[in-house]
Amino acid sequence: xxxxxxxxxxxxxxxxxxxxxxxxxxxxxxxxxxxxxxxxxxxxxxxxxxxxxxxxxxxxxxxxxxxxxxxxxxxxxxxxxxxxxxxxxxxxxxxxxxxxxxxxxxxxxxxxxxxxxxxxxxxxxxxxxxxxxxxxxxxxxxxxxxxxxxxxxxxxxxxxxxxxxxxxxxxxxxxxxxxxxxxxxxxxxxxxxxxxxxxxxxxxxxxxxxxxxxxxxxxxxxxxxxxxxxxxxxxxxxxxxxxxxxxxx
Amino acid sequence: xxxxxxxxxxxxxxxxxxxxxxxxxxxxxxxxxxxxxxxxxxxxxxxxxxxxxxxxxxxxxxxxxxxxxxxxxxxxxxxxxxxxxxxxxxxxxxxxxxxxxxxxxxxxxxxxxxxxxxxxxxxxxxxxxxxxxxxxxxxxxxxxxxxxxxxxxxxxxxxxxxxxxxxxxxxxxxxxxxxxxxxxxxxxxxxxxxxxxxxxxxxxxxxxxxxxxxxxxxxxxxxxxxxxxxxxxxxxxxxxxxxxxxxxx
Numbered sequence: 001x002x003x004x005x006x007x008x009x010x011x012x013x014x015x016x017x018x019x020x021x022x023x024x025x026x027x028x029x030x031x032x033x034x035x036x037x038x039x040x041x042x043x044x045x046x047x048x049x050x051x052x053x054x055x056x057x058x059x060x061x062x063x064x065x066x067x068x069x070x071x072x073x074x075x076x077x078x079x080x081x082x083x084x085x086x087x088x089x090x091x092x093x094x095x096x097x098x099x100x101x102x103x104x105x106x107x108x109x110x111x112x113x114x115x116x117x118x119x120x121x122x123x124x125x126x127x128x129x130x131x132x133x134x135x136x137x138x139x140x141x142x143x144x145x146x147x148x149x150x151x152x153x154x155x156x157x158x159x160x161x162x163x164x165x166x167x168x169x170x171x172x173x174x175x176x177x178x179x180x181x182x183x184x185x186x187x188x189x190x191x192x193x194x195x196x197x198x199x200x201x202x203x204x205x206x207x208x209x210x211x212x213x214x215x216x217x218x219x220x221x222x223x224x225x226x227x228x229x230x231x232x233x234x235x236x237x238x239x240x241x242x243x244x245x246x247x248x249x
Numbered sequence: 250x251x252x253x254x255x256x257x258x259x260x261x262x263x264x265x266x267x268x269x270x271x272x273x274x275x276x277x278x279x280x281x282x283x284x285x286x287x288x289x290x291x292x293x294x295x296x297x298x299x300x301x302x303x304x305x306x307x308x309x310x311x312x313x314x315x316x317x318x319x320x321x322x323x324x325x326x327x328x329x330x331x332x333x334x335x336x337x338x339x340x341x342x343x344x345x346x347x348x349x350x351x352x353x354x355x356x357x358x359x360x361x362x363x364x365x366x367x368x369x370x371x372x373x374x375x376x377x378x379x380x381x382x383x384x385x386x387x388x389x390x391x392x393x394x395x396x397x398x399x400x401x402x403x404x405x406x407x408x409x410x411x412x413x414x415x416x417x418x419x420x421x422x423x424x425x426x427x428x429x430x431x432x433x434x435x436x437x438x439x440x441x442x443x444x445x446x447x448x449x450x451x452x453x454x455x456x457x458x459x460x461x462x463x464x465x466x467x468x469x470x471x472x473x474x475x476x477x478x479x480x481x482x483x484x485x486x487x488x489x490x491x492x493x494x495x496x497x498x
Binding site: 042112150220230231235 | 282291305337357476
């Protein structure tokens with residue numbers, strides 16, 4: 001295993017940072033790495049926001065569910081799916097795109113492009129000795145986030161990414177057994193087999209929590225999932241996405 | 250700049266591979282790297298298919314638009330957004346999720362999770378001296394792809410990823426100027442400034458094509474975009490995604 005793969009596999013999310021801002025050079029290196037990611041037909045259908053304004057950062061932390069590490073970190077990025085720039089490009093050529101930007105296919109392109117860029121940013125940051133954590137909580141209230149960050153139509157803030165000098169490292173969380181995630185030549189739809197493998201994973205996850213909490217907690221993965229998903233999360237999302245003229249047809 | 254960032258920034262898509270299959274060990278290392286990516290609430294809402302069956306591979310290449318490198322490569326992965334496993338997990342706990350898996354929020358989670366994993370796979374593969382190319386053409390006909398790969402409800406094949414020993418390297422494609430992609434403290438909505446920066450990029454892209462084609466081609470980026478987007482691409486996508494019980498509400 002080479003050093004790059006060793007680093008990738010050693011990933012863990014960091015939620016506690018030293019009080020040290022990233023330098024402009026570090027930020028630029030991370031963005032440059034993000035931009036080098038693959039992109040559908042060179043569309044580069046994403047925009048990255050960097051939040052340095054302290055009030056905005058505090059407000060975003062509040063909107064994302066009052067997680068302190070969204071406010072206190074080395075830098076806060078916000079990754080956005082972006083078809084707005086494509087519209088301007090087309091206008092420059094005198095072309096009216098009509099409603100083509102609003103398609104579900106286009107929505108998927110922009111989300112995938114943004115996510116690929118973000119993961120490049122994450123790997124680059126970690127290679128610099130920095131820690132990272134994705135902030136899905138940013139999607140708790142995208143109407144307010146959009147107002148705060150002047151988000152135009154055809155742009156959707158997808159998640160935050162906090163980066164910084166780690167104050168505290170946590171253990172790696174074990175992932176699903178590979179057989180559950182990687183199937184050959186077609187989707188493995190044998191439910192009996194799947195359940196057996198999920199039970200194995202439950203045992204691994206329970207042991208992980210037990211060890212970390214001195215036996216106080218021993219959640220199964222399947223019970224976490226079932227509990228989490230019974231509540232409909234961010235039920236406003238379809239309405240919001242469509243209000244941004246995305247994913248409407 | 251460290252070695253990892255140097256490698257990330259040196260990325261280019263490879264579309265011509267030597268006739269040499271990846272070893273099982275290489276495939277497992279790549280999948281392991283994919284699994285180490287960040288994932289929303291440990292949901293790990295994706296599945297990776299590896300296609301070794303020659304007939305299926307040929308059929309997928311045809312469906313993806315007859316690109317020969319989809320058939321001829323070291324390995325073909327298909328990355329899928331996957332909420333099906335979450336449903337099984339919940340059933341194991343006696344919980345009926347009803348329609349919560351069909352939400353737009355859940356659709357976004359699965360697409361983002363799959364894309365983060367795929368980019369980890371790409372970086373890992375490149376670190377092993379392999380070349381990669383994403384195959385968005387897989388979305389040309391997802392009804393047939395789904396039938397071929399036994400895709401269940403709540404699962405959506407998003408893209409292929411071909412990996413292999415490069416037979417031919419191409420030049421890196423220049424990316425948008427950083428000022429267009431990275432904005433501080435809010436989305437930069439100054440259209441005049443944006444147009445000026447896009448003109449700068451047009452000059453860079455034109456020069457890139459001129460050099461590569463001995464002057465025969467000198468496309469502007471904005472004209473490529475305008476031309477590409479006037480035709481509505483994969484207009485069936487919303488219907489398909491919803492037929493998979495995703496993104497319906």
